Amino acid sequence: MQLVLRKNIDNLGKIGDIVNVKPGYARNYLLPQDLAMPVSAQNLAQIEGEKKIEMEREIETRKKAVQAAERLAEVSVTIAAKASEEGHLYGSVTAQMVADAFAKDGIEVTPKMVALKEPIKELGVYEVKISISEEIEPVCRVWVVSE
8 A cells, every 4th residue: 555654653664654564554544643645646735845844853953963963972970889998889870870960960961872882880980971862862971870
């Protein structure tokens, strides 16, 4: 079944794309959620208008993301954790703990945005990527100190 998308959908397409999907997917998900509509000249014209509005919205969102990235690149946070004399942590510092440390400084960061390759298990200074969007990933410093 051919549909034209009204919203960007991961692994399917962007606004205005004409996609072929199975009838059940269209009937049970895309059409009831108002994510797509049948292909017709009138619908294609309507989608073009929606596409322009969405592009403007994306530009504004990108500007805000760049501003947030610049602010995040200048910030460093400190996390106090219990550690042995050798500097090994009793436990580990997780993405949730990093997000909470940013929240204490008044910066909105979710645990999903924090890109830790693996949990931090030793004292020290770490550079952590914060994934604001696919292209924008500022690097922030996280200081892990002993309590």
